[in-house]
Amino acid sequence: MTHDTHPLDDATRRLDPVDADRLAAAWEDSPARAALFERIAVEPVRASHRASRQARTTVPRARLVMVTVLGVLVLSAVGVSAAGLFADREHDEGRMIGPDQAEVEVERLGADVPLPPGGNFDLLTQELRANGVTQSEKGFAGMLAYNAACQWFSYWYGAQAEGDTAVAAEALRTLHEIPSWKPYASVDGGAGGDGSTVTAMRKLTAAAERGDPAPVRMHLEINCGPSSGWDGPTRSPFGPGGG
């Protein structure tokens, strides 16, 4: 195998906009990693069993897949990402919720998950109404839970960055409770198998508990966004302060 080496390569390497080591560590623990795998390799196997249910969605299948997969990886994009973790599951028999119902349903289903002080679903609601995706009730609830979890991680991150240990401890207590939130508890009793969203959340919470903000920040940057309370200097890992 021939590895070309050249004096100019070092110059190129110094321009690398990605911190590969940090990204690899964050990706390993990211809920998006497991969710994307499931979307690609698991969901298609089940698809043949739910062909009739697909017809109930008001958007083309390809569009739904794209939105959910992308959203899971980068929640900030459309704010409907966590639907990919819950929607269209084998046992998801809930009614469908369209964008015109978003406001009412956020109010109703959002009551099942706590929000940090100052938290809200306002931006998410706007995005949902603009996005035009119809999804199942369970998917919708899961999306709200995911968004709320992002808000709590953001809340914890801000508190620890400011050295506010009391607030950080309060946030940490809630982070530990995330698996027991109704939308998560309704999937496998909140146990969370290997590679599941709940397991990934637990890993992030463990990082927070040991005072390591890096994985949480990377999670916020890659998987969360303004609609979930993350208003860091950039959502991109190669922007100022993000690398």
Place this chain on the structure above:
Amino acid sequence: MTGPERRARFEQIYGECSGLILAYALRRTRSPEDAGDVVAETFATAWRRIDDVPPGHQARPWLYGVARRVCANQRRGRDRRTRLDDRLSWELRAAAAASLAPRDDGLDVERIAGAFAGLPDGDRELLGLVGWEGLSREDIAVVLGCSRAAVRVRLHRARQRFARALAAAGVPRPEPQRPPVTGHDPATAAPARVPVNTDPEVAR
């Protein structure tokens, strides 16, 4: 390949390469959203064509090749106006990287970034595959779908253009390095008596 075998094979490839493809995509797209799109489509393709994915180490360049085409399709999907945005976006990223890079070796990273950003797309891609993804010439040939000899020629030209751009930007030419002992390719390696100070690419 049976269903469980397909699943196991894909799981292995996904586990080993998804992070690498994400890094590749983040380096070449305008936003994490676009990068997510590239990763999702690349592995969806790998799942559909799991029987075509080469075994072992060769899976990685194969995936890079798919990701490269996905990125290209993504760019083609935009209107002409965003071509300028692409360049601007890259310059901004390069500037961001430059602002974070250490400056204790005398190199002017901001000027290097400017020179790099001014190179043609193909040159940047090639230099990135070497410098960022750390790919060998054989792997790059798989990614680009061309011969190893073509990679060698293109890489040589890209480096020449990069060197000229650096010179124009007033960046001192970096000192040549001795080729590594490992990765020796008898078909293309320099003769034993080639002076160390000769540009390793020109010497071949």
